[in-house]
Amino acid sequence: MRKPLIVSATAPEHFPHDMAVCSFAELGAVDIAAVSFLIIPLEADWQQGYADLQRIRRHVDFKIYLCPVLFLLSKKNIPPEILQAADGYVFADSEQLTKECNTWAARLEPVNARIEQLKILSDAGDSSLAFKVLRFIETRDTEFKPIASAREQKGFVYPPLLPLFPKDDISPFQVLDYLESQRLLTATFVSRSYSCTHCDCAFLNFFETCPDCGSNDLRSEELVHHFKCAYVGELSDFIQGEHLVCPKCETRLKQLGVDHDKASVVFHCNACSSIFQEPKIMTSCYNCWRETEPENQVSRQIQAYSITAIGMNAARYGMDSLLQSILESKLNVISHSIFKKILKLESERIARYKISTSSIVIMRLAGIETIYEKLGRRSSEVFNEISKALQEQLRSADVFSVRDENIFLILMPETPVQSADLAISRLNDRIVSLLTTNLNIDCTIHKTIKAVSSDIVLDQEIEHLLRTNAA
Amino acid sequence: MLLDSFSEFLSDLTLLKALAYFWPFFLIDMSRYLLLDFIVLIFYIPKRYRKRHAYAAARRRLFRERPLISVIVPGKNEGKHLAQLARTLTLQSYKNIESIIVDDGSDDETPLICRRLLRQGKITRFFRNEIRGGKASAANTALRYVRGKYVIHLDADSHLSPDAIEKVLLPFYMDDRIGAVGGDIRVANVNSTLATRFQTIEYFKTISTGRTVSSELGILRIIGGAFGAFRTDILQRLYGWDVGPGLDGDITMKIRKLGYKVVHEPFAVCYTNVPDSFRKLARQRFRWNRSLVRFRIRKHRDILLPSKNFNLSNFLASFDNIFFNLFLNMKWWLYLAQLLIIDPGHIEIIMLINLVLYGVANILEFGIAVALLAGTMYWRELALFVYLPLIPLYTGFYIRSIRSLAYLLEFVCRVSYFDKWNPWKVSNVVRNLE
Ligand SMILES: [Zn+2]
Ligand SMILES: [Zn+2]
Ligand SMILES: [Zn+2]
Numbered sequence: 001m002r003k004p005l006i007v008s009a010t011a012p013e014h015f016p017h018d019m020a021v022c023s024f025a026e027l028g029a030v031d032i033a034a035v036s037f038l039i040i041p042l043e044a045d046w047q048q049g050y051a052d053l054q055r056i057r058r059h060v061d062f063k064i065y066l067c068p069v070l071f072l073l074s075k076k077n078i079p080p081e082i083l084q085a086a087d088g089y090v091f092a093d094s095e096q097l098t099k100e101c102n103t104w105a106a107r108l109e110p111v112n113a114r115i116e117q118l119k120i121l122s123d124a125g126d127s128s129l130a131f132k133v134l135r136f137i138e139t140r141d142t143e144f145k146p147i148a149s150a151r152e153q154k155g156f157v158y159p160p161l162l163p164l165f166p167k168d169d170i171s172p173f174q175v176l177d178y179l180e181s182q183r184l185l186t187a188t189f190v191s192r193s194y195s196c197t198h199c200d201c202a203f204l205n206f207f208e209t210c211p212d213c214g215s216n217d218l219r220s221e222e223l224v225h226h227f228k229c230a231y232v233g234e235l236s237d238f239i240q241g242e243h244l245v246c247p248k249c250e251t252r253l254k255q256l257g258v259d260h261d262k263a264s265v266v267f268h269c270n271a272c273s274s275i276f277q278e279p280k281i282m283t284s285c286y287n288c289w290r291e292t293e294p295e296n297q298v299s300r301q302i303q304a305y306s307i308t309a310i311g312m313n314a315a316r317y318g319m320d321s322l323l324q325s326i327l328e329s330k331l332n333v334i335s336h337s338i339f340k341k342i343l344k345l346e347s348e349r350i351a352r353y354k355i356s357t358s359s360i361v362i363m364r365l366a367g368i369e370t371i372y373e374k375l376g377r378r379s380s381e382v383f384n385e386i387s388k389a390l391q392e393q394l395r396s397a398d399v400f401s402v403r404d405e406n407i408f409l410i411l412m413p414e415t416p417v418q419s420a421d422l423a424i425s426r427l428n429d430r431i432v433s434l435l436t437t438n439l440n441i442d443c444t445i446h447k448t449i450k451a452v453s454s455d456i457v458l459d460q461e462i463e464h465l466l467r468t469n470a471a
Numbered sequence: 472m473l474l475d476s477f478s479e480f481l482s483d484l485t486l487l488k489a490l491a492y493f494w495p496f497f498l499i500d501m502s503r504y505l506l507l508d509f510i511v512l513i514f515y516i517p518k519r520y521r522k523r524h525a526y527a528a529a530r531r532r533l534f535r536e537r538p539l540i541s542v543i544v545p546g547k548n549e550g551k552h553l554a555q556l557a558r559t560l561t562l563q564s565y566k567n568i569e570s571i572i573v574d575d576g577s578d579d580e581t582p583l584i585c586r587r588l589l590r591q592g593k594i595t596r597f598f599r600n601e602i603r604g605g606k607a608s609a610a611n612t613a614l615r616y617v618r619g620k621y622v623i624h625l626d627a628d629s630h631l632s633p634d635a636i637e638k639v640l641l642p643f644y645m646d647d648r649i650g651a652v653g654g655d656i657r658v659a660n661v662n663s664t665l666a667t668r669f670q671t672i673e674y675f676k677t678i679s680t681g682r683t684v685s686s687e688l689g690i691l692r693i694i695g696g697a698f699g700a701f702r703t704d705i706l707q708r709l710y711g712w713d714v715g716p717g718l719d720g721d722i723t724m725k726i727r728k729l730g731y732k733v734v735h736e737p738f739a740v741c742y743t744n745v746p747d748s749f750r751k752l753a754r755q756r757f758r759w760n761r762s763l764v765r766f767r768i769r770k771h772r773d774i775l776l777p778s779k780n781f782n783l784s785n786f787l788a789s790f791d792n793i794f795f796n797l798f799l800n801m802k803w804w805l806y807l808a809q810l811l812i813i814d815p816g817h818i819e820i821i822m823l824i825n826l827v828l829y830g831v832a833n834i835l836e837f838g839i840a841v842a843l844l845a846g847t848m849y850w851r852e853l854a855l856f857v858y859l860p861l862i863p864l865y866t867g868f869y870i871r872s873i874r875s876l877a878y879l880l881e882f883v884c885r886v887s888y889f890d891k892w893n894p895w896k897v898s899n900v901v902r903n904l905e
Contacts, residue, residue: 232604237615261604
C-alpha cells in the first residue's frame with residue numbers, strides 16, 4: 001500500500017503524525033514506488049510551496065516529476081491557477097485529514113499505475129520538455145483546459161502544466177502545438193484571443209483614436225434628425241434646460257423614433273479638432289506599451305488538449321524525435337550500441353597497426369528544443385535543412401549515430417583531427433547560420449573532436465561535453 | 472386634298488383670325504419665352520461683355536481672399552459616381568475646397584467606397600446616417616459640419632467642368648446682396664438615347680437660357696441642387712433645407728424672402744446624367760411637377776398674398792412659375808376643346824401649322840442658346856440641331872401630359888406626401904403638419 005509523503009524542509013504545524021516528512025533534497029533517495037502522492041504545504045505566502053512544486057515537476061526522473069502532488073492548505077484565498085497547478089489539495093485544519101488522504105490515494109491510484117507502466121528511456125532521465133509534457137498529460141488522462149488568468153502574461157494558462165516549464169521564453173502553447181502537430185495530442189477549440197505581436201502579452205487595451213493625429217482624446221456626439229424640419233445637429237444643439245428643443249423650428253422634441261431619431265454618432269478630436277465618424281481603433285499592450293493596429297496583433301486559438309492513442313504509446317515507450325526520424329530517413333544512422341562496437345573495433349585496429357589516425361566527433365546541438373518550441377509545426381522544414389547539411393558534409397565511410405535527439409556521434413575513419421575539425425567547422429557554420437541568421441534561434445554547437453584511441457570511453461566523453469557546457 | 476384645303480385655310484387667314492386660331496403660340500409661348508429670351512439676351516450678352524473687367528476684378532478678389540469652399544454631396548446609393556466627382560474636384564482651378572459626402576442610409580457598397588476615398592484623402596469628410604432620413608436631412612448633416620465661407624451643393628451623379636467652382640463664386644464677389652448662385656446644368660450622357668438628346672436640347676432652353684433670362688429679370692425661382700452655391704451664413708441662418716421633394720426651389724424661395732438676390736451663372740458648368748429612357752424620365756418629371764403645387768401654392772402662398780413683406784419680384788418669380796407651368800398647362804386643354812367645338816374640320820391643318828410654328832420657335836431658341844453659350848458648347852451638343860423639328864412633339868405632348876397628370880394628382884390626392892423620396896416616418900410627420 002502506497003503512502004503519502006510530505007515534502008517540506010520543516011514539518012508543517014498541523015499534519016497527521018503518522019505521515020512521513022522529507023526535504024526536497026532527500027527526495028532522490030526515497031523509494032518513490034511506495035509513495036501514493038506528495039504533499040506540499042502551501043502557506044499564506046504560497047510562493048515557497050509553488051516553488052517546491054516547480055522543483056518536483058522540473059526533475060528529470062519521471063518517477064519524481066510525474067508524481068501526484070497535493071497542496072496542504074492552511075488558508076483559503078489562494079489564486080485558482082496556483083491551486084489547480086497541483087493534482088489536488090487538502091485543508092490542514094480538516095478534522096478528517098487522514099480520511100481525505102486515503103480517498104485521494106485511491107483516486108490517484110490509476111495515475112500511479114500509469115506512471116509505473118512508463119519505460120526508462122535514458123539513464124540521464126527525460127530531458128525533452130515536450131516529452132515530459134506528453135508523459136504528464138498521458139498519466140493524468142484528462143483533458144487539459146486553459147483558464148483565463150490575469151496573473152499570466154499570455155492571458156490563458158494550463159495550471160498543471162506550467163510548473164513543468166523552466167523558463168518564461170518557452171511557452172506551453174508552442175509545445176502543445178508541436179505535440180498536436182505530431183498527432184500525439186488532439187485539440188478542441190475553447191476560445192480565440194488577441195495578444196501583442198511584440199511581446200505576446202494578452203493584455204491589450206483597445207481604444208478609439210483620431211484618424212488624423214492619433215490622439216485618443218475624443219468626444220463623441222449623437223446626431224439628431226428632426227423629421228418635421230429636416231434639421232440635423234448634435235444632441236447638444238437641442239438641449240434647452242431639461243428639454244430637447246429643435247433650434248431650427250423651435251419645437252420641443254417628443255419621442256425618439258416618432259418625431260426625431262438619432263441618425264449616427266460623430267467624434268470630435270480634442271487634440272486637432274478633426275471631425276469624423278469612424279475613429280481608428282488601436283491597441284496598446286499593457287506589458288510593452290507599444291501601440292499596434294488590431295489587425296496586426298496576433299490572433300491565437302486557445303485550445304484544450306487530450307492525449308491520442310499514438311500519444312499514449314509515445315509517452316510510454318519514447319517519443320521518436322522528429323529530427324531523429326528525419327535523420328534516419330535521410331542518413332544511414334546506426335544505433336548507439338552498434339556505434340560503440342564499431343568505435344571499439346576501430347580503436348583496436350589503430351592501436352594494432354599504428355599507421356593511421358581516425359577521428360571521433362561528438363557534437364551537441366544546444367537549443368534544438370527551442371526549434372520546435374518556437375516553430376511548432378514548421379520544425380520539420382528546419383530539421384530537413386539540418387539533415388541536408390549533415391548529408392553533404394559526411395562521407396560514405398563515416399559512421400553516424402544520434403543520441404537523445406541532440407547529440408550527434410560521428411566516426412571518421414582515416415581522418416586526422418585537423419581535417420575532421422575542418423569538416424565539422426563547415427557543418428557547424430552552416431547549421432548556425434541557418435538557425436541564427438535565418439530564424440533568429442539562439443543555437444550553439446558544442447563539440448569534441450579526438451583522435452580515436454583505446455583510451456576513449458564514449459559515455460565519459462559525452463558526459464564531459466554535457467557537463468562543461470551546461471553552465 | 473390636304474394641300475388644297477391648306478392653301479384655302481391660309482388665304483382665308485387674317486391677323487385677327489390667326490390670333491384666334493393660334494393664340495397659345497402668339498400670346499403666350501412666343502411672347503413669354505421666345506420674344507422675352509430674345510429681348511433679354513440682346514441686352515445681356517453685350518452687358519456681359521462690357522462687364523468683363525468687373526469679372527476679372529472679382530476673380531482677383533476671390534483668389535486674393537481664397538476662402539475655404541465646402542462642397543457637400545448628399546446622396547443614397549451613389550457610391551459608384553463618387554470617384555469621378557472627387558477627381559473633378561481635384562482638377563478645379565479653384566483649390567481651397569473641402570468636400571463632405573453624406574451617405575443617407577445606402578444599402579449598397581457606397582459606405583465602403585466613401586471610406587476608401589476618405590483614407591486616400593480624396594474627400595475631406597464622410598458622414599453616414601445608418602437610418603435614411605431623406606435628402607434634406609443628409610444635406611443638413613453636411614451643413615452642420617461645413618467650415619467654408621460658401622457651400623456648394625452637388626448631386627453625386629454630376630461632375631464639374633474645371634473652372635466651374637471659380638465661375639460660380641464670381642457673382643458673390645460682384646454684388647454682396649447675392650445670397651445664392653445657380654450653376655448651369657447640362658447633360659452629361661448627351662448621346663445615350665433619343666430621350667437624353669431631347670433632354671439636352673430642353674436643358675439648353677429651360678436651364679441655360681431660361682434661368683439666365685429669369686435671373687436677369689430678377690425672378691429666378693430655383694437654384695438647382697445639382698450645382699448650387701450658397702453663402703454659408705445664410706444657410707446657417709435658415710438651418711438648412713426643409714423636407715423635400717422640391718427642396719431646391721424651397722430654399723431658393725426662403726433666401727429670396729430674406730431679401731437676398733439669387734442669380735444664375737450660365738458659364739459655371741456642371742454635367743449631370745439624365746434619365747436615359749422615357750419611362751424613367753416620366754417618373755422624374757412626375758416628382759418634380761408635384762412639388763410645384765406643394766411648395767409654390769401650399770407652403771409659400773404668402774408670397775402671392777399682399778402683406779407687409781410683399782415683394783414684387785418674389786411675387787413675380789412665383790407667379791411666373793405658377794402661371795406659365797400650372798395655369799398654361801390647362802390652356803392646352805382649353806385650346807383643344809376650342810378647336811374641337813369651333814372648327815373640327817381644320818384640326819389637322821391647325822395642328823400641323825402649330826408644329827411648324829413651334830418647330831421654328833425651337834430652332835430660334837436653340838440659336839439663342841448657342842449665341843449665349845457658344846464658347847462652352849461642345850460639337851456633340853451643337854450637332855443636335857437636327858433633332859429640333861421633333862422637339863414640339865416631345866415638349867408638346869410627352870412633357871405636357873406628364874405635367875398635367877402630376878398636377879391633377881397632387882391637387883386631388885396630395886400624393887407627394889406619400890412620396891418614396893422621403894422615408895415613411897418623415898412623410899408621415901410632414902403630412903400631418905401642412
Ligand atoms: Zn425642427
Ligand atoms: Zn486629432
Ligand atoms: Zn507587448
